[in-house]
Structure formats: structure tokens, C-alpha cells
Amino acid sequence: MMKPEDIQNALGDIGEDLIEEAANFGNVTKKRVLSKWKWIPAIAAILAVAIAVGMFLSPGEKTFLISAAQYPSASPYPHLQYKWGSEEYKQAALAWKEERVEKKRLFESISLDLDSFLQSTVQELLSNTNGKNTAYSPLNIYLALCMTAEITDGKSREEILDLLGVADIESMREQVNALWRSHYSNDGIYTLTLANSLWLNENVKFRKETIKQLTESYFASAFQGEMGNEEYTQALRNWLNEQTNGLLNNDVDSIHLDPDTILALVSTIYFQAKWVNKFYEKNNETFYTANGEVSCIFMKRNHHDYYYCGENFSAVKCEFDQINSGMWLILPDEGVAMESVLCDEDFHRFLKDPTAQSSIYEVDLSLPMFDFACKTDLSESLKNLGIESVFTEKADFSPLAKNTEGISLNKIEHNVRIAIDEEGCTATAYTVEYYEGMAPIDEKVTLKFDRPFFFLVTSQHNTPLFAGVVNDPTAS
Amino acid sequence: MEDSNIITLFFNRDEQAILETQKKYEKYCYSIAYRVLNNREDAEECVNDTYLTAWNVIPPQFPKSLSAFLGRITRNLSLKRYRDAHRQKRGEHTVLLSLDELAECIPASQTLQNEMQQKELSALLDTFLRMLPPEERNVFLRRYWYFDPISEIAKRFGYGESKIKMMLFRTRKKLYEKLKQEELI
Numbered sequence: 150m151m152k153p154e155d156i157q158n159a160l161g162d163i164g165e166d167l168i169e170e171a172a173n174f175g176n177v178t179k180k181r182v183l184s185k186w187k188w189i190p191a192i193a194a195i196l197a198v199a200i201a202v203g204m205f206l207s208p209g210e211k212t213f214l215i216s217a218a219q220y221p222s223a224s225p226y227p228h229l230q231y232k233w234g235s236e237e238y239k240q241a242a243l244a245w246k247e248e249r250v251e252k253k254r255l256f257e258s259i260s261l262d263l264d265s266f267l268q269s270t271v272q273e274l275l276s277n278t279n280g281k282n283t284a285y286s287p288l289n290i291y292l293a294l295c296m297t298a299e300i301t302d303g304k305s306r307e308e309i310l311d312l313l314g315v316a317d318i319e320s321m322r323e324q325v326n327a328l329w330r331s332h333y334s335n336d337g338i339y340t341l342t343l344a345n346s347l348w349l350n351e352n353v354k355f356r357k358e359t360i361k362q363l364t365e366s367y368f369a370s371a372f373q374g375e376m377g378n379e380e381y382t383q384a385l386r387n388w389l390n391e392q393t394n395g396l397l398n399n400d401v402d403s404i405h406l407d408p409d410t411i412l413a414l415v416s417t418i419y420f421q422a423k424w425v426n427k428f429y430e431k432n433n434e435t436f437y438t439a440n441g442e443v444s445c446i447f448m449k450r451n452h453h454d455y456y457y458c459g460e461n462f463s464a465v466k467c468e469f470d471q472i473n474s475g476m477w478l479i480l481p482d483e484g485v486a487m488e489s490v491l492c493d494e495d496f497h498r499f500l501k502d503p504t505a506q507s508s509i510y511e512v513d514l515s516l517p518m519f520d521f522a523c524k525t526d527l528s529e530s531l532k533n534l535g536i537e538s539v540f541t542e543k544a545d546f547s548p549l550a551k552n553t554e555g556i557s558l559n560k561i562e563h564n565v566r567i568a569i570d571e572e573g574c575t576a577t578a579y580t581v582e583y584y585e586g587m588a589p590i591d592e593k594v595t596l597k598f599d600r601p602f603f604f605l606v607t608s609q610h611n612t613p614l615f616a617g618v619v620n621d622p623t624a625s
Numbered sequence: 626m627e628d629s630n631i632i633t634l635f636f637n638r639d640e641q642a643i644l645e646t647q648k649k650y651e652k653y654c655y656s657i658a659y660r661v662l663n664n665r666e667d668a669e670e671c672v673n674d675t676y677l678t679a680w681n682v683i684p685p686q687f688p689k690s691l692s693a694f695l696g697r698i699t700r701n702l703s704l705k706r707y708r709d710a711h712r713q714k715r716g717e718h719t720v721l722l723s724l725d726e727l728a729e730c731i732p733a734s735q736t737l738q739n740e741m742q743q744k745e746l747s748a749l750l751d752t753f754l755r756m757l758p759p760e761e762r763n764v765f766l767r768r769y770w771y772f773d774p775i776s777e778i779a780k781r782f783g784y785g786e787s788k789i790k791m792m793l794f795r796t797r798k799k800l801y802e803k804l805k806q807e808e809l810i
Contacts, residue, residue, distance in 0.1 A: 162747035165693035171766035453652035
């Protein structure tokens, strides 16, 4: 006898195009507003400037590059360049794959603890934001501090290594190099590029071995020129704009290499990735800031995503088109302040390995688009975190040059810009609903990020790249 | 990673294929399995079995659409597991509800003789679905291929539940006429 199951079974064998069409129909075709894949650009730059006090400076010569760092190569994503199945394609695919395997192997050899660094710094750098959007790049600051450790010694170096969680400079050197190479990616699909540079005062005799070490182990290109010279300053601005694709050009334009600067140490990170699952709808709604309401556009999607329900917050991961890499969005429960989440034990436990602690749920996600830049002077924060000596006259910069008496770290500026490519706002308060167990089909969570929230961008190796707090998505 | 690259990995017998498939399609397959099984552990097992099945059949098979190919495997595995577990009991579940609804297309005395007839039925359903207006076709497939609840379909298509029920009712009626016309019932 023909049974309903027969139709159910026979339906299983219909054309794949019909199955695919039904997978996307409705959500995409009917409500689609967006016309293309949306991208997330995020960049950060750090500028540490050491200034001489009481040193004799003699006139110097013109600026020029004295040693160029050789950046790691990145094989292009084969599909972008060659016809699938061709010999060139096969070769490119093999090279691309081998590179990924090598990067994974490299990363597995590293014992640097970026997660602990994130936990040490997140509360210090993101609390008390006074209603402003704030962000920082843990990886960028970590790498800049590694270089700072290289040019210091004694107590100055010890304090830095303590914060970085590293026992000695030799092992750190090797590991930073591996960290660098395992993350560097520019294959046309997923971009994570890092760059360092040193801007040296031409009137100071720097120790060549230290500069060589920084160039080789930390990929830092070295430039030497006349401090205070506009041309030299412009060369630094051009370098920064090049590494950050011009996204921080307003802040870059305000940078000056003053005549009494001994050395400027610069580190940048540029990141760009696309969502695996795109947002399909956007609506004008309301976002509730600490001081009132703002109107903005929310982007929406419904997918099975990693979700974690903490004691005081909910978290969801929006994945990028690169295995493991994603943006964690963390929403404090209603009535819970961001500051109390940032010092919450459960939150720190969660930060250690967010994915491992989460489960897959169907998530109805509403997220406001944001695009903001923020500039932070890290000096006070680093002092609070135990790095004090380098800011004083007692700082030990002996690896840098013969006579370094009186040199101290004058300022350490950190600039970040981060954007997700859709706008958002919300008209109603968020609700969190989840169902457990076997009973309902709708094991679903509804998350509306219509109040201040925290975000964390992680790399393909789950390294924390950017962390921040969005208090007002309309503020730039 | 693009589907074509993942398929290449399968053809090269590279276990990275499983990882890339998992990365891209785990949630899609899980959502299908969960709709059928309504149980997290069972759904996860079915998704894992999907990867293994894909590994065993690619090659020689070459999927035109990897998502549909994997979705089909997950659906078949999930239905089998569901039927094995629920032979003795019936309840208010989408799979069973959808069966009851599909029963409207078949008179009680009819039978499918063999595998050949099953294939003919698949071909007929394929043709039948292609003749439907896109919206009607996809509402039908969301209900009977993906086992979405009526409420979800209504939300997805931006209609009320009663309209969706009416659309499904009409499509089932058309299917009944088609089966009759082809002398399959």
C-alpha cells in the first residue's frame, strides 16, 4: 500500500537545486535588503614614543630606510585566481593548504598566553567608558609590548615580561616570531596583517644588534632621520596610512615626531573578514544608551550559532568565513551594568575559551551596525597593570644605545577603528528566550543588542584580536 | 571555503574535507536533524554520520550542490533514526503531523510495488514541484522537506499561519490530482 512515508521518502530524492532554493527562500529572496556580502574592517595602531631628556643631540642627515622587514608570504585563495580543476588551480590549492597546515603547526608550538593577557587588560581598558564607544586590540598591544621588552633591560623589562606572562626574552623572541607568522594572512578572503616599524633619531648611535633583532624577530622595518623634520614625519604618516589602509588617517595626520624624540616604535594590525552567514534584513529601531535613546538601523538574521547563557549576560558568536574566527557579542542582562560583567568571574571563565563553553542554538539575532574609532593613551592603564619603570627617568633602555640615561617612555597611544557593515537600531527592549530539553521544536534564543554590549573578535587560532564596548552605535 | 574546494578535498581523500564541511555546514545540517529528531544528542550524532556518509560517497559521487547534498543525507539519516525510535508511538510532532497531512494525497488502498515506483514517484514530485509558482513550491518544501512548523513558515514568508495552511492544503490537493492523473494512485 502506498503510504505517506513513500511521499516523504520520494521527496528526499528531488533535485538538489530545489532543496537549495528552499533553504534560502523567504529569508533572503523576499526580505532581502542588502545587495552584497558585508565585511568587517578592523584596525589598530600603536605608537610608543621614547623621548630623551638632557641628551646632547647633534645635527643629522636626511631620512631613509635602514633595514626593511621581510613580511611572511601569503598564498592567494586559489578559487579567486584560477579555474577550478586546472593544473594551476591544483598547484595553488596545494600551496594554500600547505600554508594553513604550517600555520596551525606553528601556532601549536606557541605557549604565549594571550587569553590571560586579555583577561588582565579587559577590565582596565574597557571599564569606565563614560558612555563612549571604546575598543582595543589585545594582540596589537601585546606585540608592541614585546618589542618594548626587547629595547629595555633590568626592572623595566621584568615588569613588561610579568604582564605578558613570559619567563625570558629569548623564548619570547622565538614565540612572537611564530605568533606573527601563524596569524599573518592575506589570501583575498581573510585578511589579518601585522606590521611594525622603528623611527630612529639620526643623531643617536643605536645598537645595531638590537635593531637587527627587532627587524628579524619582530618584522620591524627601521627608518632613521631628523626628528622634527616634516618630511620624516610625513614618511611615518604614509607608512601608517599604508598599513591601516587609510582608515585612521584623521588621527595619523595629528602625529608629529618632535625634535627631542629618540625613537618612535609603531605597530599595526589590519583585519578584514566576511560573515559566514549573512544578515538578511535591516530595520530602523531604537538603541537604549545610558543617557537615552538613539535611532539606528539593526541588521537581522536567524541561524544556528554558538550561544552561551551566563549568570549575568548572554553571548553569541557570529562566525567569519575562516574556520574558528568570529566575533563574540556579549549582552549584559537587563539591569546589569557593563562594569559588573567585566569583573564577573563567570565572564572571565567564559573568555578563557568561549566556544568550548557554548552550545549551538537557533538564534534570532538583531544587531546594530557600528563604525567607530577611538584613541587611548595607554600610559596610565599600563602603570595600573604594573609597568611603571619605563615611564620614569630610572628606565633601563640599555639595549637601545650606549648612553640612554634620561630616556623614558613618554607616551603610548593606541588607536582603533572597527566597523561592522550594517546599521541598526531597536524599538523594543531585548528579550532572551531559550528552551531546554526535548519538548519544543523551537529551541531558540532571541537576542536583540539594543543596549550597550561588549564584543570580542578572535582569529582562526582563537587569539583575541579586538575587544570593545559599544555604548552608542551611532557615534563614530 | 568554496564548495568546489571542499569537494576537491574529498576527492583527494584529505581529511580536511570533513573539517571544512563541519565548519560551513554543521549548523545547517543540525537544524534539519533537530527538526526531525527534536533531541540535541541524536541530532548531533546524525550530523556526524552525515560527514561520514559524505566521505564514503564522494567520490564517486560529485555533488552539484554540496549544501543540498549534505542536507539530503542528514534528512534521510534523521528520518531513519526517527522512525526506528518511534515505530510504536505517535505524537504531536512535525514529522508525524506532516505525514498525516500527506496522507490526504493517497487513497487508503494504494500501494507502492517496488523501488522503481519509488524512483518514478521522486521524478514525478520533482516535475510537479518545478511547475508550481516559486513561493508555493518553497512553502511546500519548507514543510515537507525541512519539517518547519507552520508558525516558522508563516514568519519566514511574512504571512499569517492560516494563509500558509491554506497554501499547503491547495498544493496537497494539486498533488493528489497529479498522482491520479499519472495513475500512481
